[in-house]
Amino acid sequence: MKIRFFNARILTMREGQEIFDGEVWVRDGKIIYADRSDLVQDFYQEHGKEMLIFDKEINCKGNLIMPGFKNAHTHTAMTLMRSMADDLPLADWLNNQIFPIEAKMTGDDIYTLTKLGILEYLTSGITACFDMYLTPLTVAKACEDAGMRCVQVAAVNNFSQSPEMVEEMYNTLNTGKDSLNSYMIGCHAEYTCSPELLGKISDLAHKYKAPVFTHIAETENETKECIEKYGMTPVKYLDSLGMFDYGGGGYHLVHVNDEDIQILADKGLYAVTNPGSNTKLASGIAPVSKFLKAGVKVAIGTDGPASNNCLDMFREMFLVTGLAKIHDKDASSVDAMEVLKMATVNGAHAMGLDECDVIAPGKKADIIMIDMSQPNMHPVNNICKNLVYSGSKQNVKMTMINGEIRYMDGKFYIGQEPSEIYEEAEIIKARIIKELA
Numbered sequence: 001m002k003i004r005f006f007n008a009r010i011l012t013m014r015e016g017q018e019i020f021d022g023e024v025w026v027r028d029g030k031i032i033y034a035d036r037s038d039l040v041q042d043f044y045q046e047h048g049k050e051m052l053i054f055d056k057e058i059n060c061k062g063n064l065i066m067p068g069f070k071n072a073h074t075h076t077a078m079t080l081m082r083s084m085a086d087d088l089p090l091a092d093w094l095n096n097q098i099f100p101i102e103a104k105m106t107g108d109d110i111y112t113l114t115k116l117g118i119l120e121y122l123t124s125g126i127t128a129c130f131d132m133y134l135t136p137l138t139v140a141k142a143c144e145d146a147g148m149r150c151v152q153v154a155a156v157n158n159f160s161q162s163p164e165m166v167e168e169m170y171n172t173l174n175t176g177k178d179s180l181n182s183y184m185i186g187c188h189a190e191y192t193c194s195p196e197l198l199g200k201i202s203d204l205a206h207k208y209k210a211p212v213f214t215h216i217a218e219t220e221n222e223t224k225e226c227i228e229k230y231g232m233t234p235v236k237y238l239d240s241l242g243m244f245d246y247g248g249g250g251y252h253l254v255h256v257n258d259e260d261i262q263i264l265a266d267k268g269l270y271a272v273t274n275p276g277s278n279t280k281l282a283s284g285i286a287p288v289s290k291f292l293k294a295g296v297k298v299a300i301g302t303d304g305p306a307s308n309n310c311l312d313m314f315r316e317m318f319l320v321t322g323l324a325k326i327h328d329k330d331a332s333s334v335d336a337m338e339v340l341k342m343a344t345v346n347g348a349h350a351m352g353l354d355e356c357d358v359i360a361p362g363k364k365a366d367i368i369m370i371d372m373s374q375p376n377m378h379p380v381n382n383i384c385k386n387l388v389y390s391g392s393k394q395n396v397k398m399t400m401i402n403g404e405i406r407y408m409d410g411k412f413y414i415g416q417e418p419s420e421i422y423e424e425a426e427i428i429k430a431r432i433i434k435e436l437a
Contacts, residue, residue: 001055001403002027008060009372010034011383012359013067013344019383024065025054026365029178029403034359063397064370064383067359068127069313070347072272073251073301076117076131077110077139080429081306090219090281098306104432107135112424114142119418120311121148122407125396127366130213130272130301130351132186134160136169140181146414147406149366151351153184153213156201157192163200170208180402182352186248189215190234191222195241202241209246211352213272214238216250219283223255235260244269249350251301252277253291254284261287265294270350273342275319276310277303285327288320288334299347300339314395317343317388336388369398369408 005024012034023040025033033043078098085097105113110133121129128149133139136152143150152173154166166185173183185208187193187201205212216234217223226234235256238244244263249270253260264271273286291298300320302311317339324334348357356366372380376390387395399407406413 002053003403003405004054004057005060005065005369006037006057007062008369009062009064009383010359011064011066013341014358014360019064024359024367026367026400026403029365031359031361031363031365031367034361060369061373063372065359065367066370067344067348067357068366068368068399068401069125069343070299070351070353070356071121071126071129071302071311071313072270072299072347072350073274073303074117074129074131074311075133075304075306076121076129076311077105077113077133078304078306079113079116079120079425080105080109080432081304082309085306086280086309088281090283091221093281093307100436101432102134104435105134105428107138109428109432110135111138111142112421112428114139115146115414115416115421116425117305117311118143118146118148118414119412119421120305122399122412122414123396124312124314124393125368125370125399126311126313127368127399127401128348128351128353128356130347132188132213136173136183140173144180146416147180147401147404148414149180149353149356149401151182151184151353153186154201155186155188156197157188158194158197159192160188163197163204166201167204170204170210184213184248184352185210186213189218189222190226190238198238198241198243202243202245205243205246205248211246211248212243213248213270214243214250216253217255217260218252218278220255233257233260235263239263239267249297249299251303252283252286254278254286256287258290261290261294261296264291264296268297270297270299270346272299272301272350273320274301274303274308274316275323276312276316277307279319279323280309281307285323287327288324289328289330292334292338297346297349298342299350300342301347312393313343314387314391314393317391321388336385339388340384365400365403367400368396370395371397 003026022036132153132155230237244267251272253271321334345357355364
């Protein structure tokens with residue numbers, strides 16, 4: 001399939017490149033041209049007149065083409081618990097509400113509920129998710145069937161999954177660069193894993209020379225209890241086990257100190273901030289500006305739809321910069337362009353998706369179109385700042401993954417009608433509520 005997008009504004013997210021008017025051409029899942037319209041003839045001269053033949057040509061009418069957002073931390077199938085377990089602190093929410101429900105969920109349930117989350121990702125311009133959940137194979141199948149790019153990370157803890165399963169999934173799902181699915185080593189959190197289990201995860205990281213991702217320092221109590229148990233913060237403790245010798249990072253990282261931040265910087269780790277979830281669960285505000293000043297790479301995740309409760313990268317971007325300004329008491333803290341980079345380029349790199357980070361020839365065609373005709377985009381003073389400060393899901397006109405349009409003008413192209421997914425999700429919800437009664 002060869003598609004031409006023309007009459008477009010283009011935000012490539014390449015370092016130092018401004019928005020320009022031009023065209024983007026996609027062939028066989030990759031970008032083959034992304035440049036000004038007046039340079040097209042030069043491209044024809046170099047590559048031949050066969051480039052004139054397209055399967056589809058889309059007039060963007062001045063709308064913005066940019067890289068898709070990368071949701072760098074989520075638990076997609078927790079769509080089931082959306083608005084079922086709210087207004088509770090994390091420990092109560094997790095132990096008394098979420099874990100009992102999850103105990104009733106089957107792999108088939110997770111397949112359907114993952115698809116429900118994918119619909120929401122597409123409307124938010126999210127082209128890849130960094131998913132941590134219970135049944136990796138059914139999550140992978142849901143993403144493959146719906147055309148969603150997904151990097152999974154192990155959710156092993158004292159009562160779910162095992163190091164052996166993590167290794168099996170690592171070798172099963174990392175099958176090739178053209179697959180929509182891949183897998184990383186990880187664990188749920190320090191506080192849900194025994195030292196022995198954490199040691200085995202570290203051993204796997206060393207065996208495969210692989211990065212590790214996990215929840216870290218999400219709540220004040222988590223950090224306090226880790227210090228009481230091990231005499232170290234969660235960041236320092238996990239690092240002392242060799243967990244991060246080959247990179248990786250942490251989700252949340254709200255309650256960290258200067259030494260923790262230096263460890264993150266020294267090891268080249270990613271801090272994946274989740275402001276919506278941390279706000280709703282009253283976990284606190286991550287010190288994003290401190291991360292940036294120390295050279296720590298920051299990406300953005302929605303967290304799951306049970307703790308957020310929506311999967312909306314526009315809301316997350318606004319919260320990243322808005323909460324940083326409150327935290328620092330400085331309106332200049334964490335510039336909008338930096339936040340846009342977190343939501344696109346940094347997220348891609350954290351997930352190992354280096355071919356999906358920017359719009360450039362040879363990169364994978366994971367791109368979105370932003371509707372510039374909506375009132376919240378006018379007047380056109382600074383498009384990048386508009387995306388962060390006034391943009392919303394209503395501006396997502398198209399979401400393309402791997403060169404395939406999966407959402408456009410309110411319609412989904414994932415091989416199944418949304419109404420069928422909604423109905424199946426309601427049936428799952430009713431069954432589990434009955435089983436819990």
